Amino acid sequence: MNGAEAIVRTLVDSGVDVCFANPGTSEMHFVAALDSVPEMRGVLALFEGVATGAADGYARMKGAPAAVLLHLGPGLGNGLANLHNARRSRVPLVNIVGDHATYHKRYDAQLESDIDSVARTVSGWTRRSFRPEDAGSDAADAVEAASIPPGQIASLILPADASWSSGGVPARPHRLAPAPGVASAVIDDVATRLRDGRPSALLLGGMALRERGLRAAARIAAECRIELLAETFPTRLQRGSGLPAVERLPYLAELAAGRLEGLAHLILVDAKAPVSFFAYPDKPSYLVPDGCEVSVLVSGDQDVPAALEALADAVDAGPDSTRLQSATRPQRPQGSLTAEAIGQALGAVLPEGAIVSDEANTSGVFVSGPTAGAPPHDWLTLTGGAIGQGLPVAVGAAVASPRRPIIALEADGSALYTLQALWTMARENLDVTVVLFNNHRYAILRMELTRVGAASSGEKANQMLDIGSPDIDFAALSRGFGVPASRPSTAEEFTTALEQAIAEPGPHLIEAVVPPLF
């Protein structure tokens, strides 16, 4: 057994049975090992950013890592933006980067580069597997490292000779320790603060936005008459009718600061104290109002839902919250096709169990409200700010949850970073409906240009934010990658296309040409 086979066998034994891959020559033995370990599913991507983003989406839905297989430093580079996002998602991910054979590195061949330094910038754990004898145990260690709550990227750099040489030994999976609980003194301290009658809020992030945590949080909020807020860009938010409703902090720093104004206590529940997404001249970066006390109830390396349940008990919260979302759907929209009409259409038809990968950016501001009362569903957002995450995350979510409908809400500018994801959707026949908001520009940058005080009437600056000349035909691009596409021209046509796309197996793309907001 060679090192590659030992790794693949160990991964499968450790529960990692999907590998999103874009391999090259130095990974050919790993690829060959897919046939000797039939339980491992290889999912091919045409670009590494698709593979890394898919592993993120997979982990969000599966709660366990997928593996990624990348080719040398350039492959890691191509996958880096979505590894950055995955780091911010705080999901488990086993990132395997092939390298030249150990003895070949000193010759500085064309593809030689410093993989380790790049990998460390996104990884919580990085190791080089030097010998086939170690490859299996290194893989087991990687899975363990990736899986430590809340989850992180474990990068295993695999020289070609460690991969191809015999002597590989599969390792037993590590037994993962459960996430530790929060000390009762911390629970009691927060409970005391919440009972003091001053305006307070729980800011929920990470695992607090899953159903169990949300239900406990809603009980606390009802009992203590405090607010529930969610971080701006959740990794996975469970929402919809019958679930506790929670408001996401706005992206715009001014609005977020306004939302926090007047609070005397802000309790962080697997969340960070809010800061501005970008810096702006003469505006604060830290958004918590002066005089507001910030306390940490629980962080992501601890048992988050248990901490919320313990707090609910400590404040003597009743068993049920009154703050559950009622089942309400908007009317089907009529007339012009706008971002607002698309929000209504989604609210009108979103099926139970849907998984929404939301990278609609400016066009997506009207989507959250109308879908709030739809049947229970999951909402996945752009966690790290590096655009080009939405389509790959949809791929990974679909692989993890093959029986659930996936809706990818995708902005035109963002789609173009990782559009190759469409091909993997077609190849794997994934049930993904892509709603492509085409407003012909980097609308968010048009807004930001003004907000950062760089307001320029200059033609050249505006041209740099305009992607409408030439116009991009997303329906043509979609068909080029093998995904059927439509281009409805009214709200009614859009809603019908959306229903059909969701009902039919396999991927579909709906290009919606919408007026820009900025």
Add this chain to the structure above:
Amino acid sequence: MNGAEAIVRTLVDSGVDVCFANPGTSEMHFVAALDSVPEMRGVLALFEGVATGAADGYARMKGAPAAVLLHLGPGLGNGLANLHNARRSRVPLVNIVGDHATYHKRYDAQLESDIDSVARTVSGWTRRSFRPEDAGSDAADAVEAASIPPGQIASLILPADASWSSGGVPARPHRLAPAPGVASAVIDDVATRLRDGRPSALLLGGMALRERGLRAAARIAAECRIELLAETFPTRLQRGSGLPAVERLPYLAELAAGRLEGLAHLILVDAKAPVSFFAYPDKPSYLVPDGCEVSVLVSGDQDVPAALEALADAVDAGPDSTRLQSATRPQRPQGSLTAEAIGQALGAVLPEGAIVSDEANTSGVFVSGPTAGAPPHDWLTLTGGAIGQGLPVAVGAAVASPRRPIIALEADGSALYTLQALWTMARENLDVTVVLFNNHRYAILRMELTRVGAASSGEKANQMLDIGSPDIDFAALSRGFGVPASRPSTAEEFTTALEQAIAEPGPHLIEAVVPPLF
């Protein structure tokens, strides 16, 4: 004047008047500065790898750096593979990476990451511009660092507040020192070796593959009856009728080693001693035969053509070489459309002054021979092995050389890494003809799978190298990005389409479905 304006003004004053950009919020003041410094041309890319690859292609043809503008760590990541290639091209390139404001970094906002560590892996010079007062002089230093022969990547990390704050001062450009000459003792030593009558070869790379160096090398070769070889992947090779013919070392290590067999002297002329592109089990990495002496005539930080001319004088070479390429073109091909027919068609119609960006990989093996006797032209290759370079390099070459026809020979698998380059070709109306070899697979990996000894009859391994299911419709993708496309089905139709595409202004794509070689 703010820091951004000082940088743009300094760049222009230093001769850097093109900026390939994919900006974000933290770069908005730099974008606005494009309007206050009208001499700077901004070229927008939809993906950072297009911008970095274009700057490489630009520098190859211009002999001077372009600037690149990237958004934070993820933007750098997306541009990293083609920065890796540019590092191997040894071209000058000023890489400007926007960052959060200095005071914002400690808040670890979503897009915060370790830019410096990643930038250093590809850069010969890396600096952070902390204050607007320093921005101008930092930019001048960056241009100087980039331009030191043979050229390297200079990365300037630009915090948003250094960009937007006033106090910027444009800096005077540095005067660049000429490349130093080679000591006469070195010239004489090599001349002595070449006169000893034993089998010898000059291995030419870098600047030795431009016309002046080639002519001197050909004089030496004729006088001393030695061989002329070129490195496998030249940054820019001037070739065609009337120019000295030089044979590129084969990509395959076995063939390269065979080509070197029997040599007693190998003289390196701005080239490295040949090593295998990848390592293979039980095959040598170092390809120079045992007993062959290796001498360095000149390296890239020295005056390469002057060294060759001095050597020609030292060996009393005659003024002209007999080894000039004769003007010969193949017949126009007939019948089936194959990679071989495409090579013939290119040889038959390649216009004088054409610039060929060659990333055809396996399909391209038949292209070099039939085009050797075409009118003088430039050949640009995949210098760093990170596929996805060919189309961006064509963009940059077209911006640098607007009056010359550009031909991009592109393999299907490679094209899909940076296909967004097509949109920039359309937007800038660049005279690029893309010949897209579609063989439905990663053919080079099919070959490498066997060569590395991972031969597997396994279906899963073969699937990971197959990009033909679903079939990718490159003509549709091209039209989606605004580039007219055709899909000829015979050799005759292809040749006609090629002629028309070259004759008509603006970009065109010709999709050639060809049988795979592997």
